[in-house]
Amino acid sequence: MTEVDTGDDISILLDWLSSEIFPINGKQSLNIPHRIKNITRNTTNSHSYLPVFQRLLYSLASNLEIYHTGNIISFLKFLESSTNNLNIIYSLFKFNNNDLTILKRSEFSIYQDLIKQKWNDLIIFFSNDYSSDDLYLVSKILMKINLFDELDNFIFQLSKCKIIQKIDLMYNDKPIFEELENWIINDLYLSFESLVSFKNSKIFKDCLVIISKNILILKRIDQIYILVEKYPETTETLKEFNECLSKVSQKDLLVENFILNLNENLLLPSIKTIDIILYYIKTIHSFLLIDHRGVLLDKVARPIRSYLCMRNNSVEKIVNGLLSTDRENNKLIELNDELNKTLKFSSNLNINIPLNLQKRTLNWQPDPVDALPDFQVGKIDDIVDSLTSIFNNNNMFINQFVNIFAVDLLNINDYNIQNILQNLSLLKSKFLKNDFNKIDIMINDIIKSKSLDLKINNTSKTQYSIHGMFLSHLYWPNLESSSSSTSSFKFPDLIQNDLDAYELRYKEYQKGRTLKLHPNNTKANIEIELNGVKRNFSVTLDKLIILNFIQESKMDVVKLGIIVMKLGMPLQLVKSSLEYWVNENILIEINGGWKINE
Template sequence: MGFKYLNAELVHDVLSTNNLHRKEDEEVSTERGRVIAWLRDQFEESVTTQKRPPLSICTSVKTILKDDATVFEQFKESTRIHLFKEGSYILDSITTSSAGIDDLFQWLDKTRNDLTIMMTTFVLSYEQQDSVVRLSRSMFQTILNEPVNRKKLFLVYQQQLTSESSLFDPERLQYYNKLLQMAGYQEEVDDLMVQVTRSIIQARVEMEYTGHWQAPALPSLLDWVEHQVYRRLCLIQCTPNLTLECLESMSKNELALVRTKECFDIVNSYPGSTSALEEIRICLKTTQQREKLIYTFISACDKRLLHSGANTVDVVSFYISTIRSFLIIDHRAVLLDKVCRPIRRYLKEREDTIQKIVFAMLDETEDNSLIDLANELRKGGEQNLSVDDFANDLNWVPDPIDALPDFRKGVVSDIIESLISLFDSKDIFMGEFVNVFADKLLKLTDYDTSDIMLKLELLKLKFGDSEFSSLDVMLKDFADSKATDSAIHKETDVDPQFHSSILSHLYWPALDKETFSLPSYATAEADKYAEAFTLSRKGRKLKMVPSLGTVSIDVEFADRTETYIVTPDKVAVLDLFQSPKGLQLEDVCGSLNMSDSLARRNIVYWLKAGVLQETPSGVFRVVENQEDTQRRAGASMADNHLIDDTPDDSSVNAMESYLPFILGMLTNLGATPIPKMHSFLQMLVPKDNPYTATQSQLEAYLSTLVDEDKLELVNGGSYKLKK
């Protein structure tokens, strides 16, 4: 084999007289000439095999190199320059895509062989051979470390490890590994193989398991790693650092990264994502992974959930899912405590949080979006431990080392207790329970309190008997009312359809007591009932509250009769429309001594029920014929100005998202007119939940807030906060 990359001129330059730094004698010059002549013969194109140099040549070379060490250093420098030139040529070819990675390895192999022949030819000492090997390795590594070569190496190994079985060529990669190791590139090869393997596993995880949470992913992933990736790595005699255990750890880490990115959606999909949550628990091993999960989850909550446009029920539902999900990930509840804090702060600031929670706990219907709370309450259980109870608990264990200073697992992991603890005192929750039960009791028409008593017993199991003493009195009121009502109807001629609930007002919450005049026939029955009560209960009197109660009425039209179950105020309004002439809103308010907002709501109710219709002049009349009712239902409701200006339940709920901005504005600006408030809201409300209400809708909503004693209407049509 000839020296294809080394040449005679290179050797001649080193051994020429001009390159020596001392005066040469005739004998040395003769030996140098003999060596150069022999080398020229070896570099001829016709020479295809390398012959071992004659003894005389070996002796001459040994003499030359031994006599002057400078000759060897110059030879080594010339070799370095030549290798760099040839390597640069190969690198340029690869960069311009005229050569592939195979050309690079062929050059490495050929150059290594030539250097071996050169060292044999010159009979170099061990130290000199080691010096040449280190020089060549340094040059090889310089070439191999070029980004274009590292990228092509990466792609070759990646394609081979992921290719079809028929295309997998382990011998080729073994050949590459051997050359790279000989080139002193072992550490870089190890690092390259780790990068390639990680990229293969990462691609597999993202492609196969992203968004799939219903079934376990880890078993199939680890099976693929063992029988596909690890087996091929063994076949190519790869780095021993990539053990099966290492690959499994790498796989779990990549799965943890993907699941961390999806953590918000995984929690939102609970319980359908239980398998994914279990695998997160298995894959999370380091503090850094846990911190990453916490940061990612909180960031997603801030962006996608905790904003002014979010529905409180949705936030509470997500909070419940968060509790259950993170208890699967970390049974110690340390992670749960950390990720829940922003959600807890948000819920504490929402005005309707308490109301939504209480209603949900007491509502067992399928329509309840927070049915989990009702189910949790039905489970019952012991009352939660107080701080003193924790101090005396014989089973007490210290908090986890990574827990926050104010961590309490029981408070975080118990769903109901966690919601109750949002606020500094649970008294406000107890007060809301009383309000809800009061509303339910007042809507009863048969004095049957069994369902309410059952729920009360469940609450007592959870919070204790002493918290609901007023409710016991309220239930007793209804038991007494049933007995009293039965006695009155037996002893008097009061209308059999007229019943009452007699309340001990000192124990009941403040009730809605809007005043208005009832129809004369209703007032007469109420007076008879009150008189009979006074006769049976000496020294006690009844005070009628007309805004409370339920009435079943039959409304006779020209072509039909309809039955409605409504509140007394709606009956009072409809009773005025006996005359075909119709009435205006002002007429209703004046006749019944009713507030403008209440009269509006009642008229809108009958408009939507198809009982009344509005004329262009603002007069309301009864729709006597059903055909007219259907025609009105099919027509646009845009002509009904009262409907446009009066908020129904859905529009009020929509406007409630703007309430924090309204309250903040009035706090800073004081009394503000409607046009100015309307303009400010258009600027202040974020674009993710834009302010879309009309000025008339805003005015109607502000009137509702006045009725709720949250705002006050002052002179000039401005609104301010109620003191």
């Protein structure tokens, strides 16, 4: 019988194990020599090898790091082959279950540390195209080495990458969340559901939806200025904010980003006031879609409101927008529509409750504590109130209303003030009625003028049918300056005689009163026959005087300087009168002067 050298057996066994546990050359197949099989077959106490195996595992672990060349999938395949080989070696030594558990823990701790170190490489690899085999390999290895939480994290990270790619592919100014959510539930979720651990499987679907909302909302926040600018085309897209915006940090970022864009693109000296007002109105509509309570609106509106308050023509633009019914030229026609809507609604209900309060009564909710007064219930969705509340008091608006109503009243025909009365009624529904005392007096002047003028013309026979407006000069703006600029008018005898007769009749009806003539506010009805065609005009006296002067002149053409000098009229008034008759084809401009168009 041959004597066996036990010391040699141990040395041979250790050398072989050192070459097969995490081999430095990366070989994947396990070669078990006959001598090794005999040594392990004769082993009576495998437990004695446990410390040896543990030391070898930790000492040879560096070989794994050396083997990683940057390809994470190849590295994982090598880990898989290594653990398979180790399983065979463990079975060769016939370790009991307790020893096997200890060995697997040691082995897995090595794998776990390595994979955590290479985690970014793993995520980067799977952020691009990958095969289902690659995904299966990663999942199998992570589960095998007890990295279940890491596997869940990996699946969530991978899902997030997929969602980002999908959103980038789908993204436009139209709403996309509904389609995105369907894709997540019916495609992405089903693809990864089986890989998620049991403890996270119930929340996996909801988490994917939340992730998609967060990613989409960040992209929308980046585009918020443009989305508001394109309102109302982006109405449905703005509603997505209401569905996806949930975190306080997201809301803060939305406000911060929007205000930054306002300062860079809108609140600049080069931007017209009317364009700023238009964007402000769009901001109100847009942010009420995002947050119907108005808390976010209050925050983003402050810079615009402050800037409009500093613009010296803001009130003028707002007032013109309120009163003008010209849908082609009034860019702020929405303000006029709001006024009409308010009056119509209040009239139908026959009560004095403001429109915005009536609309909200059935769906009333208390104001949020962080909503400031300008955007509390009763003002939040009223564009007119939102604009007028920018300024500390209504005096600026009332003064502007007085100026505009004065011009409109002086330009009416046949004393017809129906449209003006309607506009005044609309404004009184938004402001205090007492604010309009001056305008009420001016309107009363016109009403009385109509009655008195009718009496005068019924009892006075004149060449021209003169129609005057008898104005309470203390209440009409700029009346004195207008009078002084036209007081030196020189009237032809026929017109002067008619004016004298008209004044005489006035004094008969208005005992103790005197008249101060405003030629550009006094009208005459005339009939002009030109080329066999008769036309009737109701024109102010300045226009009548100029036409009469040119008609009676013996010059081929009448120059501008001659008209100014002979009639004593202001240059600008002469120009506007000449332009009027040219537009009516009564005069033609030729050789630097004007003549009757015969």
